[in-house]
Amino acid sequence: EPEVTQTPSHQVTQMGQEVILRCVPISNHLYFYWYRQILGQKVEFLVSFYNNEISEKSEIFDDQFSVERPDGSNFTLKIRSTKLEDSAMYFCASSGTGLSGTQYFGPGTRLLVL
Amino acid sequence: GENVEQHPSTLSVQEGDSAVIKCTYSDSASNYFPWYKQELGKGPQLIIDIRSNVGEKKDQRIAVTLNKTAKHFSLHITETQPEDSAVYFCAASIDTGFQKLVFGTGTRLLVSP
Numbered sequence: 001e002p003e004v005t006q007t008p009s010h011q012v013t014q015m016g017q018e019v020i021l022r023c024v025p026i027s028n029h030l031y032f033y034w035y036r037q038i039l040g041q042k043v044e045f046l047v048s049f050y051n052n053e054i055s056e057k058s059e060i061f062d063d064q065f066s067v068e069r070p071d072g073s074n075f076t077l078k079i080r081s082t083k084l085e086d087s088a089m090y091f092c093a094s095s096g097t098g099l100s101g102t103q104y105f106g107p108g109t110r111l112l113v114l
Numbered sequence: 115g116e117n118v119e120q121h122p123s124t125l126s127v128q129e130g131d132s133a134v135i136k137c138t139y140s141d142s143a144s145n146y147f148p149w150y151k152q153e154l155g156k157g158p159q160l161i162i163d164i165r166s167n168v169g170e171k172k173d174q175r176i177a178v179t180l181n182k183t184a185k186h187f188s189l190h191i192t193e194t195q196p197e198d199s200a201v202y203f204c205a206a207s208i209d210t211g212f213q214k215l216v217f218g219t220g221t222r223l224l225v226s227p
Binding site for chain 1: 148150155156157158159160163203205213214215216217218219220
């Protein structure tokens, strides 16, 4: 069964450093999402992406964040200058179609900012 | 914006019992309500979903009910098994093409043998 994959599974970085989280969505999917989950809290929407542009973003997704689909398979989330409060689990999701499209989540990248 | 409340935060049942988790939502425009199961260290996995044009949906031991008037929906698990132990999240979205899922706070279900 096709699945969303994410790398790395864990990332430790120093405050102020840039990190790039990578995702490979399900191959025929068109809609891509990033969510985050701070330890013990609920999953929060960050951004949705379609047709090579952001379709919606949350208040969390400020100028330090960016997303990109650099090729036909990868979808990346970049945090330019990490802060302690960026420590969380980051999930990528994809869906085949927007309408009636179930979102399938990857296993996540646990980011720890020291 | 949409806000989703979920109760209870923890639920302990004996194997074979039923478990019910309830969610309420605030935005009457929401029309898509998925339920996700999250096991330790893994991403959320969809277990069942319902759209606002139906009131109930069932898949083997799992069922979801939706009351649009009251703006609440519930997950029902019958004949619970230890492998059902996980955190369950409800979510709501307006299905217009881009599903920005708004999640509830999660319910930790523990099924004891």
